[in-house]
Amino acid sequence: QVQLVQSGAEVTKPGASVKVSCKTSGYTFTSYYVHWVRQAPGQGLEWVGIIHPAGGTTDYARNLQGRVAMTRDTSTSTVYMEMSSLRSDDTAMYYCGTEVPNTGGVDYWGQGTLVTVSS
Amino acid sequence: QSALTQPASVSGSPGQSITISCTGSSSDIGSYSLVSWYQQHPGKAPKLIIYEGSKCPSGVSNRFSGSKSGNTASLTISGLQPEDEADYYCCSYAGSPTSYVFGSGTKLTVL
Numbered sequence: 001q002v003q004l005v006q007s008g009a010e011v012t013k014p015g016a017s018v019k020v021s022c023k024t025s026g027y028t029f030t031s032y033y034v035h036w037v038r039q040a041p042g043q044g045l046e047w048v049g050i051i052h053p054a055g056g057t058t059d060y061a062r063n064l065q066g067r068v069a070m071t072r073d074t075s076t077s078t079v080y081m082e083m084s085s086l087r088s089d090d091t092a093m094y095y096c097g098t099e100v101p102n103t104g105g106v107d108y109w110g111q112g113t114l115v116t117v118s119s
Numbered sequence: 120q121s122a123l124t125q126p127a128s129v130s131g132s133p134g135q136s137i138t139i140s141c142t143g144s145s146s147d148i149g150s151y152s153l154v155s156w157y158q159q160h161p162g163k164a165p166k167l168i169i170y171e172g173s174k175c176p177s178g179v180s181n182r183f184s185g186s187k188s189g190n191t192a193s194l195t196i197s198g199l200q201p202e203d204e205a206d207y208y209c210c211s212y213a214g215s216p217t218s219y220v221f222g223s224g225t226k227l228t229v230l
Contacts, residue, residue, distance in 0.1 A: 035219070037165070044122070044224040045157070045165065045208050059218045095164055104153025104212050104219075105170025112164055 002026040004096055004110035011116045017084040020113045022096035029077040030054040032098040035106050036070065036081045040092040048094070051079055086117045123147065123209055123222035130228040136197040141209030141222045142190060149190040153212035156185055156194045160205045169194060196227075204229040 007021040022034065036048040049060035051070040058070045064083070072079045079096060094113045097106035124142040131137040141148070141156075148154055154172045157165035167176050169185035172192065182197045192209055209222035 037221075044206075045159075045210075045221045047210070047219040047221055050218060059215065061218070062216055065216075097164075102153075103170050103174075104151075104210070105155040105167045105174075105176070106157075106165070107167045107170070107176055109164040109166075 002098065002108040004098065004108055006094075006096060006110040006113045009114040009116070011118065012086055014087055014117055014119055016086050016117075017082060018086060018115055019080055019082040020094055020096075020115065022079045022081070022110050024077045024079065024098070027098075029072075029074060031101075033101055034070075034072075034079045035097050035099060036094060037097065037106070038092040038094045040089070043092075046092075048081065050099075053079065083115075086115075088117050091115065091117045121220075123211060123220055125207075125209060125222040125225045127223070128226045128228065130230055131196075131199045132230045133199050133201065135199050136195060137199060137227065139194045139196075139207055139209075139225045139227070141192040141194070141211075143192070143211055143213075143220070144190050147190075147211040147213035147220055148187060148192050150214065151212045152187070154185065154187055154192045155210045156183075156192075157208045157210065158203075158205045159208065165208065199229050201229050203227060 003025045005023045030053045051058045053072045069082045097109040156169035159165045168183045172187045173185045184195045207225045
């Protein structure tokens with residue numbers, strides 16, 4: 001069965017960077033897109049970006065461009081999301097999830113990784 | 120890109136039907152058929168309940184249905200059940216460079 005397992009919680013300081021991993025299994029890694037979505041405490045969902053594992057192409061939310069980068073390792077079926085110049089309002093639960101290409105729906109989700117930015 | 124507009128809350132009694140609206144623009148919902156809906160219970164990851172505007176994933180109850188008219192998408196839940204009480208989010212593809220945008224979220228209370 002499809003599984004996405006994310007790395008553990010992170011506590012980091014303003015201005016620093018964080019890298020979250022999403023290890024996938026149960027399907028052909030290059031067949032599904034992978035999205036990242038975040039949710040600040042008590043707030044709604046916010047789309048962060050997408051990576052197409054087959055070719056590594058990415059697209060990011062306009063307000064995060066320049067601070068976020070998504071990469072993948074096809075040998076371990078793992079996707080990474082790195083965010084730099086962190087601010088307190090980047091504190092959120094970060095989820096990865098898969099999409100069958102061109103359906104627009106994220107059908108399998110990771111368990112989430114809490115990133116806390118605090119001085 | 121601003122979030123899609125949803126009502127902050129809706130409520131209904133068990134057995135009733137409710138509809139949640141999701142209003143966007145000609146840049147997102149009005150131009151693309153890639154509208155999805157998610158259910159989220161507290162402390163849990165979102166769950167896909169509708170994709171491509173009106174399609175229901177395998178294993179999701181057919182009490183959930185989706186539709187679109189112009190710049191507005193809608194989610195209807197029929198035969199409300201207590202376990203339907205959750206937050207609901209719409210999401211639309213919005214083309215490059217925005218790509219995807221979520222709705223503001225709606226809290227459903229089953230009375």
